[in-house]
Amino acid sequence: MTITGEMLLGATALRGTDKPIRAVEAATGEPMEPAFGGGTAADVERACALAWAAFDTYRETAPEARAAFLEACAQAILDTGDELITRAMAESGLPRGRLEGERGRTVGQLRLFASELRDGGWTGARIDPALPDRKPLPRPDLRLRQIALGPVAVFGASNFPLAFSVGGGDTASALAAGCPVVVKAHSAHPGTSELVGRAIQSAVRSCGLPEGVFSMLFGSGQVVGQGLVADPRIKAVGFTGSRAGGTALMKTAAGRPEPIPVYAEMSSINPVFLLPKAMASRAAAMGRGFVGSLTLGAGQFCTNPGLVMALDGPDLDNFLASATEALGGAPAQTMLTPGILKAYQTGVAHLAGNNRVRKVASGQLATAGTQGEAALFETTAAHFMEDPALAEEVFGAASLVIRCPDVETMLRLAEGLEGQLTATIQMDEGDLEAARLLLPVLERRVGRILVNGYPTGVEVSHAMVHGGPYPSTSDGRSTSVGSLAIARFLRPVCYQDMPEALLPAALRDGNPMGLWRRIDGVLGKD
Amino acid sequence: MTITGEMLLGATALRGTDKPIRAVEAATGEPMEPAFGGGTAADVERACALAWAAFDTYRETAPEARAAFLEACAQAILDTGDELITRAMAESGLPRGRLEGERGRTVGQLRLFASELRDGGWTGARIDPALPDRKPLPRPDLRLRQIALGPVAVFGASNFPLAFSVGGGDTASALAAGCPVVVKAHSAHPGTSELVGRAIQSAVRSCGLPEGVFSMLFGSGQVVGQGLVADPRIKAVGFTGSRAGGTALMKTAAGRPEPIPVYAEMSSINPVFLLPKAMASRAAAMGRGFVGSLTLGAGQFCTNPGLVMALDGPDLDNFLASATEALGGAPAQTMLTPGILKAYQTGVAHLAGNNRVRKVASGQLATAGTQGEAALFETTAAHFMEDPALAEEVFGAASLVIRCPDVETMLRLAEGLEGQLTATIQMDEGDLEAARLLLPVLERRVGRILVNGYPTGVEVSHAMVHGGPYPSTSDGRSTSVGSLAIARFLRPVCYQDMPEALLPAALRDGNPMGLWRRIDGVLGKD
Structure with a gap:
């Protein structure tokens, strides 16, 4: 073509x-x-x-x-x-492998919606049959379906x-x-x-x-x-x-x-919470896993992990040492557009120029003017709370680690975040209590909560939510x-006492489309 | 108390x-x-x-x-x-009977939501189980539920x-x-x-x-x-x-x-379409039924029929004669507030003062300064199209009848309407073809389409829609x-690889709440 x-x-x-x-x-x-x-x-x-x-x-x-x-x-x-x-x-x-995968994803997505159309549950069909003898007033026949906007x-x-x-x-x-x-x-x-x-x-x-x-x-x-x-x-x-x-x-x-x-x-900075027991047992591995997620696709994902919170101390030092090493092996990558590269470099320069922020590590140097270099920064919880600009998204492979004095501070920081697409908890069995405190705060703020994974990689399936409160999306x-x-892209329409000849197939007597429908509130395939 | x-x-x-x-x-x-x-x-x-x-x-x-x-x-x-x-x-x-009925409705509404809570379908639970061996990448365990906003x-x-x-x-x-x-x-x-x-x-x-x-x-x-x-x-x-x-x-x-x-x-003016065969067979009865809906509760319903469209001719004259007679027996009614009465009187005066609009009939005269008198007006399709103010809601027992030269004009008028809560079609068997033309136009514009009823009277049930495109509501x-x-008041949240101990009950293995859930897209009670 x-x-x-x-x-x-x-x-x-x-x-x-x-x-x-x-x-x-x-x-x-x-x-x-x-x-x-x-x-x-x-x-x-x-x-x-x-x-x-x-x-x-x-x-x-x-x-x-x-x-x-x-x-x-x-x-x-x-x-x-x-x-x-x-x-x-x-x-x-973007490299060939990524784009071949993305084409598979695109095709799979179209096919998923094809199967969703055949499932028909999206129709939301409901029928409240007429009750002509009801007192004091009869009930009309009411039928509801979802139609295109x-x-x-x-x-x-x-x-x-x-x-x-x-x-x-x-x-x-x-x-x-x-x-x-x-x-x-x-x-x-x-x-x-x-x-x-x-x-x-x-x-x-x-x-x-x-x-x-x-x-x-x-x-x-x-x-x-x-x-x-x-x-x-x-x-x-x-x-x-x-x-x-x-x-x-x-x-x-x-x-x-x-x-x-x-x-x-x-926009979303996708906070990652590293809980203490998990850090005690596997900080170095988490550092490597984190960098893998951070640098994937030059960090150009909506779900890129741009913020990490952990308790200050030797485990965090281990995490950062491991992340630093991993980042040292991460090549600079071609970014999508000159505009995105420039915005990324500006964001990184702002962080680097903030005297309350320390640059922890960098990826490999660029070999062309179109490449972005990964970067990892750290600051303290107190500084983070004082400077709202530190919570702004830097689109690309940059992330900011917050040293927190205790779990309560992590909770308070979580409570102060804007709406996000995702939040990630790294935890072990012993962190259950802390995770239980964090969970309701995150539920209010994000569309997807992950445990012991990383937020990049958004499955196209039935139970996925890629959304979240403003400003991660305009409609949470x-x-x-x-x-x-x-x-x-649907809205409900109700048909009252509509003759069978005019009713849409989804709502006709005898359920010609074989849909799940709620008849008088009871779900079934009538 | x-x-x-x-x-x-x-x-x-x-x-x-x-x-x-x-x-x-x-x-x-x-x-x-x-x-x-x-x-x-x-x-x-x-x-x-x-x-x-x-x-x-x-x-x-x-x-x-x-x-x-x-x-x-x-x-x-x-x-x-x-x-x-x-x-x-x-x-x-408002009279005792109406308010006793409304209390019943209020209580019934609370109980309907109690039963809806027990049904649990609103939870929208979905589970995509992990596929650890999937190639090229494993699938995590994903679980979705709806939570409060x-x-x-x-x-x-x-x-x-x-x-x-x-x-x-x-x-x-x-x-x-x-x-x-x-x-x-x-x-x-x-x-x-x-x-x-x-x-x-x-x-x-x-x-x-x-x-x-x-x-x-x-x-x-x-x-x-x-x-x-x-x-x-x-x-x-x-x-x-x-x-x-x-x-x-x-x-x-x-x-x-x-x-x-x-x-x-x-706001909604709830158009009523009187189709020709129905008019030929029962114009007088429709005139009476229409006035019953128009004057109910002094016309102070969101679904009050404020606009009527019919073909010009003797059948419409019959309809209007019957409506005029019925309206003559309709007492003036106390309106809700002085402000609402005043706005109603202003709206009626605007219609009465419009030299392209003719006053057809009135309800009985007020016996107190707090009462509103019902009023029925008519105009032609051409005049209606020229004057957008004629499509504005007059909250109270006033309605405007449009004399249309043909069904095509009724369709064109329907196409020009703003979003509405309801639209009503009065039709007989012989009107099916005209109704079929009207239906898609109305589906795009309203939340509820009624046949051979009147829009006042909004059932509280599962298949009801009391909503519609802007400006009938802000969110159609x-x-x-x-x-x-x-x-x-709900939004979806996804839990990825969440330990059982942290999962909400709605999403736990074994379905402890007995919910309908979609497992890998298939609805059932697992």
């Missing part, structure tokens, strides 16, 4: 006439061919009109038809072959050019829910975006769906990004990126004549990874 | 020191005893501190304990006896002094979810509020729960209302009232350092009536 630099508007491809974007080869900083013309307000208008026109038909396609479509998307993405991997490698600087604007993320981008989790879950999707492609990997976008476009065609089910635009955050979020036909937003970017979209969405939900996955009632992500 | 005029702060009662509020006897306009001292910022602070202190304990009480608490609240409300009814009658002007600020509604007020649906669903509640009592029925508040306070005590589970404040919208929504310990808001009031709270909530969800049920993904309302 040739990468043309065109946007995808329904079934057509079109060169944008606004300021063009060029990919930059991450490893060299050199601009790449071709140019991708930026979208205009008219392109936003056209994509939204197509999505709106497709909505009523698409949302009422049989779940099996949508499942087959998601599987066709998966297959079409696989069919892009090595071209997708090599383009994504060039644009992101409407067209969804999806913003690709820079750090997962496949799994959180054009055909990533937001797109897969919105399409599963019955929502057409308009993607604003991330400017850091436009070629990768076009390849995946064309794969989805071909699946729309081969499945005979209305063309407006999927469109993809290149262009600026202002014209295309804000334009999409402001369009009255867009009914929800999926975003993964920076706190500044996410809050800007939240503001636009809240200020519309009809405000809409924004699912923005933004949701997850952007795993099958529960479909719930973000 | 004596009504003292005191606020309830946890286990204590306290006279507010801010500007006092007095109830006004709805029928006479006379101020009533006692004065209710308004809450201050310090009272807001104290109520939120108590709620926060109670949160971790209360959210982890066994569901059975919360169910027993909700039942104790119901019993305590019943135990207020006739005093509650007579006070509510005086403060609201945090303390909730609830705003009582004027039009349901029992069922949507201190002990109403928002309070019941938030308490069921495990959220402490701080109520801002509505200033129109402070005595009713105190009686119900004391009933809940006594249930908190008798159930041995932390006192901060429930507090209730009187006072101004600015100090107490906005103060509660801005407090960092409040994590969600439940509100029923005007569009202006709801949007002001939305703005405050979105502008917090940590934005929080607002569930505001605001939810319902404020029925058991699904509990979902508003």
